[in-house]
Amino acid sequence: MGATRRTMLIGGGALAAGVAGLAGRRIWLDREPAALPAVDGEGHLLWQNWSATEHAYPATRLAPASADEAAHALKTAAGPVRMVGASHSFTGLVPTPATLISLDRMTGVLGHDPETNQASVAAGTRLYELGPALAKIGQDMPNLPDINKQSLAGGTQTGTHGTGRGFRAVHGGILAFDLATPRGEVIECSATSNPDAFNAARVGIGAFGVVTRFTMQNHPLSRVKKVTSLRPREDLIAGWDELLAKHRNVEFYVIPFSHWGQLITHDETTEPVRPRGPDTDTDGQMKLKHARDLLEFATPLRFWMLDDLIAGMPEQVAIDEGWKLLSNERSVRNREIEYHLPRETQMAALRDVLDAIERYRSDVFIPVEVRRIAADDAWLSPFYGRESGSIAVHTYYKDDYRFFYTLIEPILRRYGGRPHWGKLNSLQHDDFAALYPRWKDALAVREALDPQGKLLNPYLTRVMRRG
Numbered sequence: 001m002g003a004t005r006r007t008m009l010i011g012g013g014a015l016a017a018g019v020a021g022l023a024g025r026r027i028w029l030d031r032e033p034a035a036l037p038a039v040d041g042e043g044h045l046l047w048q049n050w051s052a053t054e055h056a057y058p059a060t061r062l063a064p065a066s067a068d069e070a071a072h073a074l075k076t077a078a079g080p081v082r083m084v085g086a087s088h089s090f091t092g093l094v095p096t097p098a099t100l101i102s103l104d105r106m107t108g109v110l111g112h113d114p115e116t117n118q119a120s121v122a123a124g125t126r127l128y129e130l131g132p133a134l135a136k137i138g139q140d141m142p143n144l145p146d147i148n149k150q151s152l153a154g155g156t157q158t159g160t161h162g163t164g165r166g167f168r169a170v171h172g173g174i175l176a177f178d179l180a181t182p183r184g185e186v187i188e189c190s191a192t193s194n195p196d197a198f199n200a201a202r203v204g205i206g207a208f209g210v211v212t213r214f215t216m217q218n219h220p221l222s223r224v225k226k227v228t229s230l231r232p233r234e235d236l237i238a239g240w241d242e243l244l245a246k247h248r249n250v251e252f253y254v255i256p257f258s259h260w261g262q263l264i265t266h267d268e269t270t271e272p273v274r275p276r277g278p279d280t281d282t283d284g285q286m287k288l289k290h291a292r293d294l295l296e297f298a299t300p301l302r303f304w305m306l307d308d309l310i311a312g313m314p315e316q317v318a319i320d321e322g323w324k325l326l327s328n329e330r331s332v333r334n335r336e337i338e339y340h341l342p343r344e345t346q347m348a349a350l351r352d353v354l355d356a357i358e359r360y361r362s363d364v365f366i367p368v369e370v371r372r373i374a375a376d377d378a379w380l381s382p383f384y385g386r387e388s389g390s391i392a393v394h395t396y397y398k399d400d401y402r403f404f405y406t407l408i409e410p411i412l413r414r415y416g417g418r419p420h421w422g423k424l425n426s427l428q429h430d431d432f433a434a435l436y437p438r439w440k441d442a443l444a445v446r447e448a449l450d451p452q453g454k455l456l457n458p459y460l461t462r463v464m465r466r467g
């Protein structure tokens with residue numbers, strides 16, 4: 001055997017052993033996290049959020065059937081009293097060892113006005129129920145989040161949003177709401193009735209009381225065309241403003257360790273219905289995971305393999321009512337940080353985030369999400385007073401996410417970002433006070449409604465009170 005052939009064989013063997021070793025390491029790291037006990041020592045049932053970043057064993061669980069019952073519960077139950085919607089927030093907004101209130105018995109459309117496209121909706125209604133219920137009365141929410149599992153109250157309380165130039169977050173369509181307070185009363189909040197409470201509690205992270213009913217300004221029901229296509233990453237970044245001007249709802253996902261991104265657009269159409277096909281996102285994400293598992297430490301090879309895999313993927317088109325297309329299934333459990341930046345800094349921040357991931361975090365494989373949200377005037381809305389561009393980084397639920405705080409968050413803060421209230425961040429009271437011009441006003445409203453701090457769990461105490 002000549003020297004060259006022997007060298008090649010040895011080199012090939014070493015490479016194969018290396019790949020097998022790395023794959024083995026990944027298999028070892030890929031273990032299912034230990035499950036928490038379903039019941040604690042005192043017989044209290046486990047509450048856990050979707051991403052398994054938070055949990056508690058509340059001593060009492062209440063499900064009021066009316067606003068008065070909610071107010072009575074708030075006044076009389078042991079604190080901290082926390083409200084829960086669909087448990088899809090990543091942050092510690094919900095956990096309490098004392099009283100957990102769900103509005104699962106207060107759901108559905110309560111009334112509507114066909115002239116104005118306004119509807120009165122019970123606050124516990126899940127978005128996946130709301131879409132078909134509004135469609136029945138000829139109404140539509142033209143902008144929805146990426147999933148539709150949230151309750152309307154839980155979603156709006158954290159500033160949940162979709163995407164599109166000129167489209168506000170979900171709370172942007174709220175004209176009025178009823179709020180049950182810890183003082184045991186129910187107040188109507190709107191621009192003309194208790195306007196300070198309306199401005200402070202519209203995005204209120206559940207710190208002002210129980211929202212029991214909304215008046216929503218909807219749009220006439222419409223049909224949209226959803227197009228999902230793969231585009232070169234650079235085209236998406238350079239063409240973002242043009243894409244925003246061209247499409248009703250538009251977002252893109254950058255696929256890390258590739259030169260590609262996925263563009264998703266929705267535009268109104270009168271073309272005939274073409275129902276969406278089965279979900280392919282889960283399969284796609286698992287393929288990205290396999291590429292990560294195999295080539296985690298061979299970045300050039302990973303780029304080459306992903307670029308090759310992605311380049312030939314076909315465009316997908318679906319045409320239907322918006323509520324059937326705007327949201328997706330996310331069955332791959334993840335952890336997420338999302339910040340909302342001034343729109344002028346969004347693309348520069350995105351470049352820095354991608355650079356940081358591709359230099360230092362070869363374990364990341366879930367695409368980075370990029371959206372646009374219009375300004376609004378809710379005092380604690382992350383979009384208060386400014387059109388915003390959002391950037392979201394995700395990790396697989398079995399992977400470490402602590403680098404969000406040390407690597408990603410400093411970049412997003414440097415570019416003037418405000419964190420999503422429901423997604424992972426490390427900010428404290430003084431940080432929020434500096435980011436929100438009406439912070440003090442909002443907190444004064446909160447103290448007046450909840451002077452004893454009954455709604456404050458440890459997380460909210462950290463956020464709402466100076467340490």
Ligand SMILES: Cc1cc2nc3c(=O)[nH]c(=O)nc-3n(C[C@H](O)[C@H](O)[C@H](O)COP(=O)(O)OP(=O)(O)OC[C@H]3O[C@@H](n4cnc5c(N)ncnc54)[C@H](O)[C@@H]3O)c2cc1C
Pocket residue numbers: 050051082083084085086087088089090093094103123124144145146147149150151152153154155156157158159160161162205206207209210211212330420421422423
């Ligand atoms: C897979 C996934 C995808 C997501 N996609 C998006 C997205 O596309 N866009 C986006 O912006 N966000 C998104 N999020 C974040 C999510 O929308 C928010 O965290 C939202 O708050 C979750 O709603 P929920 O009903 O689960 O509320 P929960 O998490 O249960 O509660 C959220 C807050 O609302 C309060 N609350 C609940 N009900 C009431 C009530 N009746 N009165 C007063 N306060 C109440 C709670 O106390 C808590 O403070 C996503 C999250 C996940 C896990």
